[in-house]
Amino acid sequence: xxxxxxxxxxxxxxxxxxxxxxxxxxxxxxxxxxxxxxxxxxxxxxxxxxxxxxxxxxxxxxxxxxxxxxxxxxxxxxxxxxxxxxxxxxxxxxxxxxxxxxxxxxxxxxxxxxxxxxx
Amino acid sequence: xxxxxxxxxxxxxxxxxxxxxxxxxxxxxxxxxxxxxxxxxxxxxxxxxxxxxxxxxxxxxxxxxxxxxxxxxxxxxxxxxxxxxxxxxxxxxxxxxxxxxxxxxxxxxxxxxxxxxxx
DNA sequence: ATAATGCTTCAACACTTCTGGAAATAACGA
DNA sequence: TCGTTATTTCCAGAAGTGTTGAAGCATTAT
Numbered sequence: 001x002x003x004x005x006x007x008x009x010x011x012x013x014x015x016x017x018x019x020x021x022x023x024x025x026x027x028x029x030x031x032x033x034x035x036x037x038x039x040x041x042x043x044x045x046x047x048x049x050x051x052x053x054x055x056x057x058x059x060x061x062x063x064x065x066x067x068x069x070x071x072x073x074x075x076x077x078x079x080x081x082x083x084x085x086x087x088x089x090x091x092x093x094x095x096x097x098x099x100x101x102x103x104x105x106x107x108x109x110x111x112x113x114x115x116x117x118x119x
Numbered sequence: 120x121x122x123x124x125x126x127x128x129x130x131x132x133x134x135x136x137x138x139x140x141x142x143x144x145x146x147x148x149x150x151x152x153x154x155x156x157x158x159x160x161x162x163x164x165x166x167x168x169x170x171x172x173x174x175x176x177x178x179x180x181x182x183x184x185x186x187x188x189x190x191x192x193x194x195x196x197x198x199x200x201x202x203x204x205x206x207x208x209x210x211x212x213x214x215x216x217x218x219x220x221x222x223x224x225x226x227x228x229x230x231x232x233x234x235x236x237x238x
Numbered sequence: 239a240t241a242a243t244g245c246t247t248c249a250a251c252a253c254t255t256c257t258g259g260a261a262a263t264a265a266c267g268a
Numbered sequence: 269t270c271g272t273t274a275t276t277t278c279c280a281g282a283a284g285t286g287t288t289g290a291a292g293c294a295t296t297a298t
Contacts, residue, residue, distance in 0.1 A: 047275085101200050
């Protein structure tokens, strides 16, 4: 992750509507949601939503796939991970400065839930 | 962390100069660096730097303390942690979607290094 | 006192971003 | 084919952001 890429991603998230959209898609899982569904759930006009989805996609935070007339958007977990790694790089020299972050996805949790759940 | 707080923090980080400053202070540890030192290391004019330090501080990402003529700025690890927790909340239902993030600060690492290192 | 140092504030300008209406494109159904 | 649905693009105006030079405060040194 380059500084420029990180700035793009952060700028994309630094807007109320886009942050709502992103968080909705983060909880929605890898399958994602159709654009219209996102708009309906959050009460956003189609053209405005399209603008914000484009911004998030260009920043690499969302991936889009077409299915018939619908376009599904899903969170790009890998780039979110890269962004967080970039922000916390060399933080505190390994001391426990980020308790919530480290608790969030422990090795134990990872072992308990397999990726196949989404297959 | 409220959505508004998160947007403020993300907006503060979504700027090349500020991101550089923040990352420098993240690696600098809890003691922080004097404003002038930050400016010297990154090559930023005093007035410009002051503007950006203020933005980062108001967003809660930095804490400032005066020491004589110098003002030391340090990363606020707690708010960075809150921000990451906010972004990744309910992500992927516990599946291993953020490998780097979870590897970043494991329980093992936390035990190995005590907070007293900075006392 | 006076000067020097460290940092901040102010005002002005160029530049970018967000929003909303209207029109365009694309896929499907009758 | 024609209409409907899903989504995007274009445009213009309003609002916000970053940079610069000059001036202003505090704190320390002479």
